Amino acid sequence: MSLLIAFASFRTRSDAGNIFFYKHDGVSKGELLEPLPTESPRRRSDYRPSLCADGRLCAFAIQYREVVPGELRLWDMRAKKLLTLPDRNKSGSDAQPAMSGDGRWMAFCGWQRPGGLGAHDLFLYDLKENRLVDLPNLNTEYDEQAPALSQDGRWLAYITNRPLSGAGFPGMARICLYDRSTGQDVPLPGMAMPPFRDCEPSLSGDGRYLAFTSHRPDPDGSEGPGSIYLYDRSAAAFVALPGLNSASHDCQPSLSPGGRFLAFTSERFDGMGQRDLYLYDIKTRKLLPTPGLNHASEEFEASIAVLDPAMDRL
Amino acid sequence: MLRVGSAVERNCRGASRREILQVGGASALGLSLTDALRAEAAPSAGSAAADSVILIWLAGGPSQHETFDPKPDQPAEVRGPYGPIETNVSGIQICSLLPQLARVADKYTIIRSLTHGNPNHGYAPMLNGGSEHQTCYGAVVSKMLGGRGPMPPFIHLGGKIPMDAGTLGAAHNPIEIADPTRGEVNIPDSRPPARVDAGRMERRLRLIESFDLLRAQVETNNVLQARDSSYQRAVELLTRPEVRAAFDLTREPQKLRDRYGASIFGQSCLMARRLVEAGTRFIQIQWTERGGGGWDTHGTVLSGILEMEQYLCPRFDQAMATLLRDLEEKGLLKKTLIVAIAEFGRTPQINNRAGRDHWPHVFSAFVAGGGTPGGTVIGSSDPRGAYPANRPVGPGDLAATLYKIVGLNPLVEDRLKPFARGEIVHELQ
Numbered sequence: 001m002s003l004l005i006a007f008a009s010f011r012t013r014s015d016a017g018n019i020f021f022y023k024h025d026g027v028s029k030g031e032l033l034e035p036l037p038t039e040s041p042r043r044r045s046d047y048r049p050s051l052c053a054d055g056r057l058c059a060f061a062i063q064y065r066e067v068v069p070g071e072l073r074l075w076d077m078r079a080k081k082l083l084t085l086p087d088r089n090k091s092g093s094d095a096q097p098a099m100s101g102d103g104r105w106m107a108f109c110g111w112q113r114p115g116g117l118g119a120h121d122l123f124l125y126d127l128k129e130n131r132l133v134d135l136p137n138l139n140t141e142y143d144e145q146a147p148a149l150s151q152d153g154r155w156l157a158y159i160t161n162r163p164l165s166g167a168g169f170p171g172m173a174r175i176c177l178y179d180r181s182t183g184q185d186v187p188l189p190g191m192a193m194p195p196f197r198d199c200e201p202s203l204s205g206d207g208r209y210l211a212f213t214s215h216r217p218d219p220d221g222s223e224g225p226g227s228i229y230l231y232d233r234s235a236a237a238f239v240a241l242p243g244l245n246s247a248s249h250d251c252q253p254s255l256s257p258g259g260r261f262l263a264f265t266s267e268r269f270d271g272m273g274q275r276d277l278y279l280y281d282i283k284t285r286k287l288l289p290t291p292g293l294n295h296a297s298e299e300f301e302a303s304i305a306v307l308d309p310a311m312d313r314l
Numbered sequence: 315m316l317r318v319g320s321a322v323e324r325n326c327r328g329a330s331r332r333e334i335l336q337v338g339g340a341s342a343l344g345l346s347l348t349d350a351l352r353a354e355a356a357p358s359a360g361s362a363a364a365d366s367v368i369l370i371w372l373a374g375g376p377s378q379h380e381t382f383d384p385k386p387d388q389p390a391e392v393r394g395p396y397g398p399i400e401t402n403v404s405g406i407q408i409c410s411l412l413p414q415l416a417r418v419a420d421k422y423t424i425i426r427s428l429t430h431g432n433p434n435h436g437y438a439p440m441l442n443g444g445s446e447h448q449t450c451y452g453a454v455v456s457k458m459l460g461g462r463g464p465m466p467p468f469i470h471l472g473g474k475i476p477m478d479a480g481t482l483g484a485a486h487n488p489i490e491i492a493d494p495t496r497g498e499v500n501i502p503d504s505r506p507p508a509r510v511d512a513g514r515m516e517r518r519l520r521l522i523e524s525f526d527l528l529r530a531q532v533e534t535n536n537v538l539q540a541r542d543s544s545y546q547r548a549v550e551l552l553t554r555p556e557v558r559a560a561f562d563l564t565r566e567p568q569k570l571r572d573r574y575g576a577s578i579f580g581q582s583c584l585m586a587r588r589l590v591e592a593g594t595r596f597i598q599i600q601w602t603e604r605g606g607g608g609w610d611t612h613g614t615v616l617s618g619i620l621e622m623e624q625y626l627c628p629r630f631d632q633a634m635a636t637l638l639r640d641l642e643e644k645g646l647l648k649k650t651l652i653v654a655i656a657e658f659g660r661t662p663q664i665n666n667r668a669g670r671d672h673w674p675h676v677f678s679a680f681v682a683g684g685g686t687p688g689g690t691v692i693g694s695s696d697p698r699g700a701y702p703a704n705r706p707v708g709p710g711d712l713a714a715t716l717y718k719i720v721g722l723n724p725l726v727e728d729r730l731k732p733f734a735r736g737e738i739v740h741e742l743q
Contacts, residue, residue, distance in 0.1 A: 009605075010604065010605025010606060011605075014604065014605045014606075015605070015606070015607065015615060016615060017605075017615070017616070045614070045615050045616070047616055047617075048616075048617075061617060063613065063614055063615060063616065063617055063667065064614070065614045068667070069666045069667050070613070070617045070618075070667055070668070091666070092666050092668065093613065093617055093618065093666060093667050093668045095617035095618070095620070095668070096617070111617075111618060111664075111666075111667075111668035112391070112666065112668075118390050119389075119390030119391055119395065119664070120390075120395050120668070141390070142390070143390065143395035145395060161395060161396070161397045169386040169387055169397070169398075170386055170393065170395075170397045171397045172397050172399065172410050173395075173396070173397070173410070195399065195400065196413070197399075197410050197411075197413065199623070215413045224573070224632070225414070225575070225628050225631065225632045226628060246572070247569065247572030247573060248572055248575055248576050248632075249575065249625075249628045249629070249632065251624075251628075252624075267575060267576045267577055267625075267629070268572075268576055269568075269571065269572065269576045271576065273604055273605075274576070274577050274578065274603065274604055274605075274625075275625065296604065297604050297605045298603075298604055298605040298606065300624070300625075
């Protein structure tokens with residue numbers, strides 16, 4: 001098996017998510033693995049898994065039914081145990097964890113977290129040093145959310161509603177790319193299409209490819225729900241994804257570290273439930289069969305790791 | 315009462331599965347059937363702007379801030395993370411999570427000043443117009459106007475709503491289809507349960523095949539025949555060719571089915587359009603899902619209001635915009651009133667889970683078709699979206715207006731007064 005996919009599903013508890021794992025050969029075969037154990041099955045919802053590149057670690061978010069803010073967890077896949085995350089958010093919620101490919105960094109979104117500038121802000125844990133590190137110039141009085149990291153954590157894609165002019169009322173969500181080496185956002189020429197909303201970024205390991213969901217009109221001019229786009233930073237152009245998008249809502253893309261595979265969520269008709277997961281091979285431009293992956297309930301928020309990096313070259 | 319299918323109701327009080335095909339008491343069903351058949355010749359209400367109503371119940375209570383009443387100039391803990399979007403009507407902004415509805419804003423009216431005082435989940439006062447009777451709109455319309463053509467006058471789509479005809483009698487309860495995308499069938503009172511064998515169920519089995527199965531069961535099951543002849547008559551009604559066809563979504567082009575979305579809600583909206591076309595007087599759709607927390611976005615299932623972004627608003631946006639366009643293209647929009655409401659809205663202040671809690675003091679409703687003006691906003695909330703700033707509209711006002719639009723005047727008809735004790739919202743006429 002070449003790929004490991006972590007995802008959230010309501011298949012065991014209709015009102016609370018669990019994290020599941022699925023191995024795939026990168027061609028047509030796959031198998032469902034044991035789900036991630038939950039501490040208190042009836043009270044806690046687990047969701048938004050994020051794997052590091054080789055699948056050693058899986059970060060995820062949890063939410064209790066009680067009036068308790070959301071928290072983050074980090075699961076060691078080999079030792080099958082939770083690892084300690086320091087510095088819990090004592091005033092708000094943490095969510096949307098995103099692992100770097102090398103497993104050293106975990107970005108996340110904090111709601112009203114001390115040290116933030118607005119309501120939703122981005123933070124970065126150094127898991128080697130067990131401490132938060134600064135992200136100079138990134139957070140603003142507006143909302144920054146949905147982080148995605150490259151292999152070494154240098155590149156951080158995120159969404160913000162800060163207005164293009166830099167001041168005034170918040171606007172439509174758009175995607176930015178932050179370079180930790182300079183502490184600045186870098187231009188993404190030709191990518192944004194105001195006033196249409198872009199969200200849910202995912203980066204390849206080298207930060208060259210950026211997949212995201214957009215509500216812009218499709219290339220044929222049709223105005224449907226969300227569709228998935230792939231932007232190549234080196235060419236400053238979009239990569240065609242023939243056969244990937246449907247007339248239904250396609251969203252939550254997750255690029256494999258090498259950028260060849262793309263898992264995503266869709267509400268299309270041929271699915272098992274309302275939301276199902278699909279796996280697309282960007283190299284062969286085909287949707288791959290994923291036997292046993294989906295269920296009559298809902299599957300969403302996939303994250304891909306690669307067990308055989310040779311398979312993952314574009 | 316006849317129910318087909320099963321679905322899960324869900325909010326912060328928990329989830330419950332509602333089964334599936336139920337047949338009410340013999341007399342009740344008999345009356346319902348008789349009424350439906352008698353109604354074939356019933357004239358439509360004389361002064362009605364609308365022949366049919368599609369009432370959409372957004373179970374759980376959507377946030378007004380993240381739908382039709384954005385507050386971009388407020389602090390982050392009030393405005394939320396989603397900015398506004400311009401609509402195709404100058405001066406009207408809605409939340410950017412509804413981009414398709416933004417492009418058809420000329421076809422609907424937003425009421426931004428709905429208000430009442432009940433912060434608890436339930437169907438009163440919003441589904442009974444604040445009346446002391448536990449009677450929903452559809453039952454009142456069924457009782458007062460009967461049906462149009464051979465179709466049952468009142469059909470419910472989605473998870474069960476435990477508010478029905480109440481004092482009007484079971485004859486005016488709806489026929490209930492729990493999930494238009496599936497064909498799961500159960501007859502709870504039969505022994506053994508007449509459940510479809512799971513091995514025979516294909517994915518997304520057509521609902522219409524369930525009707526065929528019902529008919530076959532009636533024809534072959536002597537126990538059922540002896541037990542309840544009204545059951546047979548109900549099945550007879552549902553399997554009449556013209557009625558059966560109205561429920562058959564497979565007759566629609568795949569492209570159109572795609573445009574509505576594959577969700578239960580999307581396909582319920584498509585079925586509602588087919589039922590309107592066939593002459594159903596009142597269709598009630600309950601927002602229904604197979605997982606998640608619905609519109610009750612406290613932040614207890616996913617973080618905060620993330621559910622709004624992930625699936626609630628996309629499903630609503632896609633299905634509603636398509637419904638408006640589809641009805642208009644078929645020339646049905648002017649005679650079909652569409653109302654989308656819920657039990658309440660959400661708190662102006664985002665909580666520590668980045669969610670919003672129950673808030674009945676001001677919230678929004680969506681109204682379209684049936685001669686109502688499009689591209690209009692009625693009332694406004696205060697700067698935080700906490701209380702009406704002007705033109706407060708109560709549940710009774712909405713009820714009086716709905717009944718007036720279908721040709722029932724609560725100001726002059728005594729029999730209607732117990733169900734509509736508000737004032738007509740004249741801007742909607």
